[in-house]
Amino acid sequence: MSIRSRFSSRLSGFFIALGAPFLLAAGVLAWLGYDPRAALAAMLRGTAGSWDAFLSVTLVRACPLLLTGLGVAVAFRAGVFNIGADGQFYLGAIAAAGLGTHAANLGLLGIPLLLLAAAFAGGAWAGVAALLRQRFRVPEVISTLMLNFIAELLVGYAVHGPLMEARGTYPQTDPVPVSARLPHLFPPSRLHAGVLLALLLAPLLWWLIRTTVFGYRLRVAGHNPIAARSAGRFDAGRIQSQAFLLSGALAGLAGGIEVLGLTYALYEKFSPGYGYTAIAVALLARLHPLAVIGSALFFGILEGGASAMQRESGIPAVLVYSVEALLILGVLLSERLLRKEPA
Amino acid sequence: MSGEATLLAALAVFTAATVRTAIPLLLAALGEVAAERSGVLHLGIEGSILCGALGAALGARSAGPHFGLLTGACAGLALAGLFVVTSVWLRADPILIGTALNLLAVGVTGALYRETFGIQGAGLTLPTLPARELPLLVDLPIVGPAFFALPLAGYLALALVPISVWFLFHTAHGLAIQACGEAPEAARAAGISVPARRAICTLWGGALAGLAGAYLVLAYVGTFSEKMSAGRGFIAIAIVVLGRWHPVGALIGALLFGGFNALQFLFQALGVAIPYQLLLMVPYAMTLVAMVGALRRSRAPAALGKP
Numbered sequence: 001m002s003i004r005s006r007f008s009s010r011l012s013g014f015f016i017a018l019g020a021p022f023l024l025a026a027g028v029l030a031w032l033g034y035d036p037r038a039a040l041a042a043m044l045r046g047t048a049g050s051w052d053a054f055l056s057v058t059l060v061r062a063c064p065l066l067l068t069g070l071g072v073a074v075a076f077r078a079g080v081f082n083i084g085a086d087g088q089f090y091l092g093a094i095a096a097a098g099l100g101t102h103a104a105n106l107g108l109l110g111i112p113l114l115l116l117a118a119a120f121a122g123g124a125w126a127g128v129a130a131l132l133r134q135r136f137r138v139p140e141v142i143s144t145l146m147l148n149f150i151a152e153l154l155v156g157y158a159v160h161g162p163l164m165e166a167r168g169t170y171p172q173t174d175p176v177p178v179s180a181r182l183p184h185l186f187p188p189s190r191l192h193a194g195v196l197l198a199l200l201l202a203p204l205l206w207w208l209i210r211t212t213v214f215g216y217r218l219r220v221a222g223h224n225p226i227a228a229r230s231a232g233r234f235d236a237g238r239i240q241s242q243a244f245l246l247s248g249a250l251a252g253l254a255g256g257i258e259v260l261g262l263t264y265a266l267y268e269k270f271s272p273g274y275g276y277t278a279i280a281v282a283l284l285a286r287l288h289p290l291a292v293i294g295s296a297l298f299f300g301i302l303e304g305g306a307s308a309m310q311r312e313s314g315i316p317a318v319l320v321y322s323v324e325a326l327l328i329l330g331v332l333l334s335e336r337l338l339r340k341e342p343a
Numbered sequence: 344m345s346g347e348a349t350l351l352a353a354l355a356v357f358t359a360a361t362v363r364t365a366i367p368l369l370l371a372a373l374g375e376v377a378a379e380r381s382g383v384l385h386l387g388i389e390g391s392i393l394c395g396a397l398g399a400a401l402g403a404r405s406a407g408p409h410f411g412l413l414t415g416a417c418a419g420l421a422l423a424g425l426f427v428v429t430s431v432w433l434r435a436d437p438i439l440i441g442t443a444l445n446l447l448a449v450g451v452t453g454a455l456y457r458e459t460f461g462i463q464g465a466g467l468t469l470p471t472l473p474a475r476e477l478p479l480l481v482d483l484p485i486v487g488p489a490f491f492a493l494p495l496a497g498y499l500a501l502a503l504v505p506i507s508v509w510f511l512f513h514t515a516h517g518l519a520i521q522a523c524g525e526a527p528e529a530a531r532a533a534g535i536s537v538p539a540r541r542a543i544c545t546l547w548g549g550a551l552a553g554l555a556g557a558y559l560v561l562a563y564v565g566t567f568s569e570k571m572s573a574g575r576g577f578i579a580i581a582i583v584v585l586g587r588w589h590p591v592g593a594l595i596g597a598l599l600f601g602g603f604n605a606l607q608f609l610f611q612a613l614g615v616a617i618p619y620q621l622l623l624m625v626p627y628a629m630t631l632v633a634m635v636g637a638l639r640r641s642r643a644p645a646a647l648g649k650p
Contacts, residue, residue, distance in 0.1 A: 032458060081438055083438065083442060128631075132631065132634065132635065136634070136635040138631070138634040138635060139634075139643075139648075141384070141386075141438050141648075142580065142581070142584060142630075142634060143631055143634065145577050145580070145581075146581060146627045146628075146630050146631050147627075147631075149574060149577070149578075149624075149627045150624050150627050150628065153620040153621075153623050153624045153627075154620070154624070156620040157618050157620035157621055160618065160620070161618055276442060276445075276446060279439065279442055280443075280446070283439065315454075316453055316454040316457045316458070318449060318450050318453030318454055318457075318569065319450050319451075319453070319454040320450065321446045321447070321449045321450035321453070322446070322447050322449075322450025322451050322454070323450070324443075324446050324450075325443040325444065325445075325446035325447035325450060326443075326447070328439060328440075328442070328443035328446070329429060329435075329440070329443050329447075332429070332435040332436060332439055332440060332443070333429060333433060333435060335435075336433050336434065336435045337433070
């Protein structure tokens, strides 16, 4: 393929994936009688109009999306359809909130241990599906969906029962003690140190997938599990299980960071569907860990800006989910239509 | 009132609540049985249920509840049409397309609802489907009022069970559909158009899911709320697995999910204090266990989710 035609194919792919959904959304808004330009302006003002908006809205919203998006990217790269990031996120949040409010004061070690516990809980939750997949060939699509429901009910049980606040008024946990809270980076803003951790993990995962033996095997297993066994002489199922656990750990970590950095407590409907948006985040980044940073920021603007848009121009914020859906469809269709392998 | 009478009354409430929850699940699961038998794992039925609910609300508001059933089914069908174009025809990944369509449904129904009924919308009350009592049968203790005082659409859902069995297992069309799910290559060689069969089964599944959403709105609550499908499409998929891809199994699975959902009322009435969240977990956990068993004995269609 010549450079020129490759460039034009990239360009049209980019247009189908990104431009078309936005043009479609703008068209629908105009048809409904709204001003699409005013909507976009409101969205940008609310997320990038000031330092505080950028730090407190965009980055804070992007943090869980970045971590869950990385998790989904790792799993998908290995050929594992982990659509259970939401449940794994919940388990991480339960671990962080439960241990954070009930464990003794651990001093400076407290925060790292709590985050480790959150990652472990998320990984263990994914581990259930990984075990069912590896041992009994249960498709992970269905098992992770079921585990999402169980996790959501588990949160409901926890905040109505064993982890309910001491006052016993609302179905939520007590706030975690100050010593267990992630420090704020630029104090009046809500930006917490969890964002730094998330930003560090992206290049680390890129390095892992790109240069290590594990990463090589992961890519081969995702491409063709049978070839992995015959040519690479390794068990693709095993590598896929490990990628599954890693993916769950990242989502669990996201849940832990959300508790320790932002909400300080756990309550029902804690996740607005991060685990599902994460799929869009990972796909838009074409499963590339570094690109997930940009993709998460983009979705941070989209989701964070939706409420600003609703406030200023009266456009229902839920419409943003349709835009996300169109973005996923755009990426998938541009890949199908241009027959391009994911990078 | 004696203890026995209290127990009977509680049981009657329990069965009625079970059937009430089960019927929309049954409708969606029957559609998914057909889709999965043809080889399509259609996660988008969650979105179809939601679209069906809003479609029914809009239709019922303008021309009564029976018209609402029709518009609900059409709305579910329309979303499934997008799945057919993108996944069956253009062969994009079915799982991801299904996930995207569910997000699309949340956004579109949420925005349309606020556009048509206003931000408040809470006061929205729609005409509901009248219940038709079957004489004599309705007087049966416990099960009578639960099964034999349904709206017409409820009887239709129950009647679709034997009809689906007959169609899937005793007609040439049904066998061709199964061939598409088990051995698409062989089906193709036998002159069966695999994409066409899969498209029809997916659309049927979408229409039934839309009907399920319409039933939610029109049979009982008489109102629409955002995200009111609340995972019922995914539960329907679990029911299909639990019921081993068989319509009768789907009926049993739907009653089981409905039963666990209704147990909380029974336990409340009997003064048993078990957190309802733990009860609600049971059917999901059972689905996981059933997957292990089901895949060992009667397994999923061999080509499920594969092009």
